[in-house]
């Protein structure tokens with residue numbers, strides 16, 4: 361290894377260690393920390409964050425990158441060191457463009473805004489959040505000013521979570537998707553909704569947790585390199601490739617809420633646990649983007665965890681765990697219940713078919729706010745109108761309308777939501793490619809075996825970490841650029857029989 365490469369890697373390892381230490385503090389805060397620790401914990405995490413930021417914009421890193429770009433010029437895209445240099449350059453330039461004062465201003469404002477939101481949402485008090493959100497929009501625009509070559513203010517925000525994507529590319533993808541989804545939602549919701557009463561029964565926490573644990577063991581979650589704990593808002597967090605943690609929450613009046621949350625976070629964790637171990641401690645040992653990460657949580661939660669073959673194996677076992685609740689409920693009824701499609705107010709509770717409409721609404725509003733077409737004061741009304749148009753429901757208040765998601769009240773406006781839908785699109789595209797390569801996957805699932813699917817994903821997606829761009833990764837793994845057809849095809853094959861849809865009725869639906 362050349363001297364500049366060794367020095368760069370040593371510096372990156374230090375930055376990585378500071379980030380991992382902050383992650384431990386964050387995980388502890390969200391799981392076991394008593395309330396009295398909050399103030400000091402905030403300061404401790406800010407200190408670690410500042411040290412890591414200072415180290416990541418050190419001019420020495422720029423000099424090392426200059427030398428290493430000459431050294432790795434012309435190497436193949438397969439080359440680890442060339443990929444490392446490309447990623448570190450990208451992050452270095454991004455971090456250096458934004459003055460530390462401005463970064464501090466933004467995070468101070470985000471903390472203030474988040475604090476206010478925790479009280480304003482339960483109180484349904486948008487007026488309290490209005491000046492704070494106006495300031496967030498202003499700061500989000502000013503952030504974009506540090507990237508004068510961007511086409512629109514949303515682009516630097518989008519690029520930060522989904523590298524290579526722009527407002528224009530996402531908008532084109534979403535408008536095609538929306539045009540196809542709205543008629544599908546109309547067709548399904550014109551029929552009687554599935555009965556999901558069997559899920560709304562008392563189910564003790566211990567049995568729920570034990571069942572989820574058994575499923576993710578079958579998925580291949582490595583408990584020697586991870587664990588699961590309880591929290592309010594479930595998340596996955598990695599301290600190192602040997603320690604990848606997930607969290608879940610349990611509602612005792614809902615039989616499957618904890619299970620699907622566990623399967624979702626397990627999908628994120630399988631990605632991280634599958635990254636090549638020799639990339640440990642470097643920026644390559646990360647997921648390729650927010651969207652690719654979400655593709656794995658959604659794949660294991662929905663494409664696998666809500667499929668009929670999966671439940672052919674697991675339903676008798678779930679019935680054995682909850683005989684009084686499910687003993688008399690046929691598999692078909694249960695399967696329809698967990699795949700119920702309904703017009704609803706809350707994104708995080710939405711089914712697979714309507715979910716993306718919630719995301720697109722937020723994505724469009726981010727662009728409207730940043731580009732000045734929509735004022736913050738008009739946002740609640742615009743939200744109600746668009747919910748009515750797209751989903752056929754109007755939120756009765758702002759609590760379950762514009763105030764429902766934390767994102768805009770704890771971070772910038774811009775780039776916050778597109779990853780969820782990109783993840784859904786990619787989940788179906790990866791899954792279809794896996795089944796093409798290994799046609800035995802659905803039959804395996806019906807026997808509770810996931811080795812072929814997990815192996816294909818590890819080989820084609822997980823092991824590479826962030827080495828390839830999301831676009832490269834999708835094209836390499838699936839043989840095609842990211843698109844909407846595999847996802848629409850998946851929805852149709854699944855929901856057509858569930859709701860008895862006729863092929864002709866989608867085209868007969870009123871155009872948008």
Ligand code: ZN
Pocket residue numbers: 624628654657
């Ligand atoms: Zn997720």
